[in-house]
Structures are given as C-alpha cells and as structure tokens.
Amino acid sequence: MAVQRGVTGLSIPIFLVSISSGVFDVVDVGWLFVLAPLGLVAGVAYGLAYYYRFTYAVTADTFDVTAGVVAKRAREIPYRRIQNVDVSQGVVQRVLGLAVVSIETAGGGDTEATLQFVGDAEAQRLQREIRDRTAAVKERRRQAGATGSGAETDAAADRGRAPDTTDAPQTDAATADAGSERAPASTPSAARASEAGAARSGRTRRQRLFALEPRDLLLYSLSSFRPAAGAGLLFVFFVASDAIVDYLLAVARPVGGPTDLQSGTAGSYGILTLISVVNGVAVTYLLNVGYTFVAYYDFRLGRAGDDFVYERGLLQRYSGSIPAEKIQSVTITDNPIQRLLGYAGLWVETAGYGPDSSGGSQSAVPLAADTRIRRFAENLTGVETPDFRRPPPLARRRYLVRYSLVAAVVVAAAFGLARATSLERWYLAAVVFAAVPPAAHLRYVHLGYFVGEDHLVVRSGFWKRRTTVIPYYRIQTVSTRRSVFQRRLGLASLVVDTASSRTFVWGTPTIRDVDLETAREIHGTGRERLQSALRERARADDIGLSVDFT
Known part of the structure; x- marks a missing residue:
C-alpha cells in the first residue's frame, strides 16, 4: 500500500509541474526536485495511515469494513444483500501470494467493498466463509417462509380447502457436466436443507459443471470480438505513433502511397488510408485473439450451494460467484462463424450486473456445441422449446x-x-x-x-x-x-x-x-x-x- 500510494504521490507533482512550466513562466522545472520527494513521502505516509486505519470483520449477520484517513467510514454489509465475492490476482500478486477481494451487492453497479492486499489463503477463506454465511441466511429465510406456508396449509385444511403444495423436481447431481436429461431427486427443500447443513459446518460441497477445453478456447478466441481490442489498438498507436506511421508509409510506398505525410496526391493518400485500415483491422483482430485467450484461459464453472462459481484467467486470475436466485435472464449468443461451426455461448445477467459489466464476467459457458448450449439453457431455466414468431x-x-x-x-x-x-x-x-x-x-x-x-x-x-x-x-x-x-x-x-x-x-x-x-x-x-x-x-x-x- 505504501509503495502504491508513494508512486502516485511522486507522479502527481511531476505531471503538474511539467504541464504548468510550459504554460506559466513563473513555474520552474527545478521545483520537481523539491515537490517530487515531498509527494513521495506524503504518498507513503498516506498509504501507511490508510493501512492501519483499515479493518474488516466477519460477524454473525454482516461483513463490516472500516476505512478512511481524513474521513473515516464504517460499513455493515448484510449477508442477504451480498451478491458476489470475487477474488482476482495479477501476475505480481500471484508471485507475492496476494489477492484482491471485491464484495458486490445487488442493486448497484459499483463494488461495495474492496480489500486490496489480502493474503491468498485469507482471500479464499473470506470468499468461502461469506458464501457459506450468505447461504445460511437464505436458508433461514426459506425456513421462515416454509413455516408460514405450513400455517396456511393448516388453516386451509380447517376451512376444507386443498392448498397447492406442488414442488418442482430437482436434477440429480450425478448428471453434472454430462448433458443428461433431468431426473427427479429429493425435493428442493430437502436438497437445500442438506446444503444449509453443509454450509453451517463450513464444508459447502463444490461440484464441477463445465470446463472450457483448450480446443474450444482457441476457437472462442478466433471467432469472437471484444470492444477492449479497439481500445488496445488506440493504446498501441498512442505509445508508438511515430514508428507506426513510418511503417505504414513504408508499406504503402511500393504500391503508390506517398513518400511522406507532407507530400502526396489524393490518390496516394487514398492508398495510404486503405493500407492503414487493413493493418488496423489485422492488429485489432490479433489483440482480440490474445485478450480473449488470456482472459478465458482455464475457464471452469462449478456450483456451491445455490451459487454458480467460476474461475478464469491466465495473467489475471479471477474467481467469483453468480447467485442463482439473482439471475434475471439467460442469453444464448452466437455469430456467423460460430453458427457455421455449430457453436454458441451462454451468458446470464444478475440483479445489478450484466454481461461484461464492472461486476465481472457473467459468462456461464463461453463456448460449446450449439445443441449442448440449448440443452443447458432449457435445463437451467425450464423453458419449453420456443416456437418463434417473426414480425410481419x-x-x-x-x-x-x-x-x-x-x-x-x-x-x-x-x-x-x-x-x-x-x-x-x-x-x-x-x-x-x-x-x-x-x-x-x-x-x-x-x-x-x-x-x-x-x-x-x-x-x-x-x-x-x-x-x-x-x-x-x-x-x-x-x-x-x-x-x-x-x-x-x-x-x-x-x-x-x-x-x-x-x-x-x-x-x-x-x-x-x-x-x-x-x-x-x-x-x-x-x-x-x-x-x-x-x-x-x-x-x-x-x-x-x-x-x-x-
């Protein structure tokens, strides 16, 4: 924390003095030798103060966070509102054994609390314990609702009416990752009671549902496009604009392009533009392939209680959850290349967060065979096979x-x-x-x-x-x-x-x-x-x- 804040404190005076010295004569570049060390010391001091004033605690009903240097802020986050507990690790963090824990709640697009520098083991413990306590809260609410339903049943019997007590069948856990047909198992309340008992004992069972195979990962990288690739192209051009312009001129010159940007005809500039567009598309595509491959490397989806849990990433490793009860809709996606090859993807949207939002990836299955994806969607939602109608x-x-x-x-x-x-x-x-x-x-x-x-x-x-x-x-x-x-x-x-x-x-x-x-x-x-x-x-x-x- 001290190093991070110190670098920020050092860079701010350098940026301000460098800009101001070119605009105002009274600002001298020599001020950097005084202001930059002061900024470094102030940043380190702020980082240390922030560290010692930051506390968190896992209580019976809430996750509590206290933070702030100038203004202290204390938050109590009820478990019933917690939607995701995401753990992410960059390359440096993985080497140092650190992780970032982000706690997200339903109804908002921002992270409710972030623990920036937590030990890897502690991050896993927090994720597991908060998830178990959240499941226990959900189970208590269900039991309270069931008690109320029981009272209504007794009252209905006294009045001589037969209440509706039908329960939907639960799929057998043994069908996981096999694409099998649904099979009735125990009732939902019994299954959840078992999960709640496991949660109270701290041993929520994690069941694997899907893993992205290397072949499918490569196909997904080659057949999908992400807007972040366009931002990557702009960044590359900003960093090496002179070298890129020289390269484009060298490539366009043999086919009629201008010798430089100052001299040329309309036709030669048109050829340069065409060469630039072709190269831009090619580089964007390569950046997209690399970004997608790195982001979804070793993607695994599992289940813990009533939550879907996922892991993904090569350089930046993510681990998070998707609460089933928060899912708002399920979307099957495909593009012309994927349709031609018989593939599709499955995405879900949860309350407060959508696909590719700041809350983390909500991809349930990035890519799989089309028939398998549609079976997944039908088993997940219980939707009947749609008979689509078109507009007039x-x-x-x-x-x-x-x-x-x-x-x-x-x-x-x-x-x-x-x-x-x-x-x-x-x-x-x-x-x-x-x-x-x-x-x-x-x-x-x-x-x-x-x-x-x-x-x-x-x-x-x-x-x-x-x-x-x-x-x-x-x-x-x-x-x-x-x-x-x-x-x-x-x-x-x-x-x-x-x-x-x-x-x-x-x-x-x-x-x-x-x-x-x-x-x-x-x-x-x-x-x-x-x-x-x-x-x-x-x-x-x-x-x-x-x-x-x-």
Whole structure:
C-alpha cells in the first residue's frame, strides 16, 4: 500500500509541474526536485495511515469494513444483500501470494467493498466463509417462509380447502457436466436443507459443471470480438505513433502511397488510408485473439450451494460467484462463424450486473456445441422449446428502405469527396446498394419472439445474435415504443426490462417491429403471467432455476 500510494504521490507533482512550466513562466522545472520527494513521502505516509486505519470483520449477520484517513467510514454489509465475492490476482500478486477481494451487492453497479492486499489463503477463506454465511441466511429465510406456508396449509385444511403444495423436481447431481436429461431427486427443500447443513459446518460441497477445453478456447478466441481490442489498438498507436506511421508509409510506398505525410496526391493518400485500415483491422483482430485467450484461459464453472462459481484467467486470475436466485435472464449468443461451426455461448445477467459489466464476467459457458448450449439453457431455466414468431413482412420492407438511405449517404459522401479532391469514379461507391437487400433480409429472418407459459424469449441480431430467455417473474417493466416511421406503418417495439445493469454493448431485450395490436396483446399477456408467476413462487419454496443445469 505504501509503495502504491508513494508512486502516485511522486507522479502527481511531476505531471503538474511539467504541464504548468510550459504554460506559466513563473513555474520552474527545478521545483520537481523539491515537490517530487515531498509527494513521495506524503504518498507513503498516506498509504501507511490508510493501512492501519483499515479493518474488516466477519460477524454473525454482516461483513463490516472500516476505512478512511481524513474521513473515516464504517460499513455493515448484510449477508442477504451480498451478491458476489470475487477474488482476482495479477501476475505480481500471484508471485507475492496476494489477492484482491471485491464484495458486490445487488442493486448497484459499483463494488461495495474492496480489500486490496489480502493474503491468498485469507482471500479464499473470506470468499468461502461469506458464501457459506450468505447461504445460511437464505436458508433461514426459506425456513421462515416454509413455516408460514405450513400455517396456511393448516388453516386451509380447517376451512376444507386443498392448498397447492406442488414442488418442482430437482436434477440429480450425478448428471453434472454430462448433458443428461433431468431426473427427479429429493425435493428442493430437502436438497437445500442438506446444503444449509453443509454450509453451517463450513464444508459447502463444490461440484464441477463445465470446463472450457483448450480446443474450444482457441476457437472462442478466433471467432469472437471484444470492444477492449479497439481500445488496445488506440493504446498501441498512442505509445508508438511515430514508428507506426513510418511503417505504414513504408508499406504503402511500393504500391503508390506517398513518400511522406507532407507530400502526396489524393490518390496516394487514398492508398495510404486503405493500407492503414487493413493493418488496423489485422492488429485489432490479433489483440482480440490474445485478450480473449488470456482472459478465458482455464475457464471452469462449478456450483456451491445455490451459487454458480467460476474461475478464469491466465495473467489475471479471477474467481467469483453468480447467485442463482439473482439471475434475471439467460442469453444464448452466437455469430456467423460460430453458427457455421455449430457453436454458441451462454451468458446470464444478475440483479445489478450484466454481461461484461464492472461486476465481472457473467459468462456461464463461453463456448460449446450449439445443441449442448440449448440443452443447458432449457435445463437451467425450464423453458419449453420456443416456437418463434417473426414480425410481419412489412418490417422487412422498412429495413430495406432504412439501409437504402444509408447507402445513399455513402454515395453522397463519395460524391462530396470527389468535388473537394481529385478523386475520380466516385460513382463506384454505388456498389453498396448491392448489399442492401441481403442486409435487410438477414436482419428480418433473425428476429423472433416466443410467448411461453412461464418465459418470454426474444431473439435478434445477425452479426451477434442473441436469444434471451426471461422468466415472467423477473420482468420489471414492459413498455411499447413507436418511432415516427413505425406509427406510419402501424408497427411497434416492445421493450422488456429486468433488474440487471445493461452496458453499451448489451442492450435491453426488445421485440422489434411487430403489429401494434400484437404488441398490445403481448404486453397484456406478459402482465397477467407475471402476476401468476409471482403468486406461484410465493406459494413454493423455489428459486426458479436449476443449479445443476448441465
């Protein structure tokens, strides 16, 4: 902690003096020899003070954290609110035997408490103990609910009515990682009682569900794309911009590119631009492959009580949990390459956190055979095999017009560039119109929705197709949206929102461009089945998902 804060205290004066000396004459660069050592000493002192004033404790009902140097802050985090206890280790931390413990709660996108420098063994102990205590709290709440249900049963018997006491079957633990069909085992309450007993004795059993094989990891790295790769390209260009520009000029020169950036024709600059784009795409792809391989190396998914637990990472090792009762929706993802090879991925969204959010990866299965992924989703959620319905053909015509307008903008931009430069044959840009019909058709055929008895399933996307399964009891709001063009065509989009946090990449599930009457019908059906699902869950001891989903 002292070294980390000391480096920060040393760098701040260097940055401020270096910038200010170039703007204000009164600022002398020689101040660095005084301010930098003072900043180093102040940073080290602050780090030591922070360390000695930071305390944490595992109590019977809460996890307590006290921190702060200038202003002291004490937090008591109830176990019932804790969602994830993540442990991460970088390369240096693994060498030193240290780890970072992050405690996340439902309902927020920020980490509730972070223990920066904890011994590896202590981090594992905290993760295990907090997880066990959280499971014990959940079990006490279930037992309290069961006691209330028992009282209702006795009252119903006195009134001569037969209450609903049906329980859903539980999958057998022996089917883990085998993709077997469901088999009835003990009742959910008995299974959870066994888990709670194990939790109280400090020996929660961990069961392996899935492991990403090396072949599938390589295929996942080669067939997926992550926005972080684009940020990596910008970082590489920022660090070595001069060397990169010289390389691009050297590559473009033999095929008609300019000799330098100061002299050249419009045609030579166009060749340089094309060379730059091709190299940028290639480097971004290589960065993406490396990033994905390192991030998902040795991915393993398991189960501990009612939580899914995962481990992943080569350089930065992550270990975290996904509470089954917090899962809001389950999404099957694939892209054209993965569909061609018969593969797909399975992602989950939990309350307060979404896929690829700051709360950590929520990938249940990064990549596996398509049939296996769909069986996983059906076993996990209990969803029936969806029979998708598509929007009316009028929607395809709308996409055709939309993409035609985009193509017209591209041609107009080429025409404007030709008028401003010596660019010729601008009309060749009209070839983009050839892509309009297939683009509109592919967008249309990959849209679909299914209104089931217990779930709403939404499918959309071609380059990144997502099939999202949403239990009715997880729906927060259902809203109907209509743009100006949709109103003219009598169409509407239905947005289904849950309690998860969405990112820029992952949008809210939306049933797009259906007839207005159909949208209103789905809206009403969803509202009625939401109320029915809530009443059924209130009478049953059921978290809604099978934690032995494989």
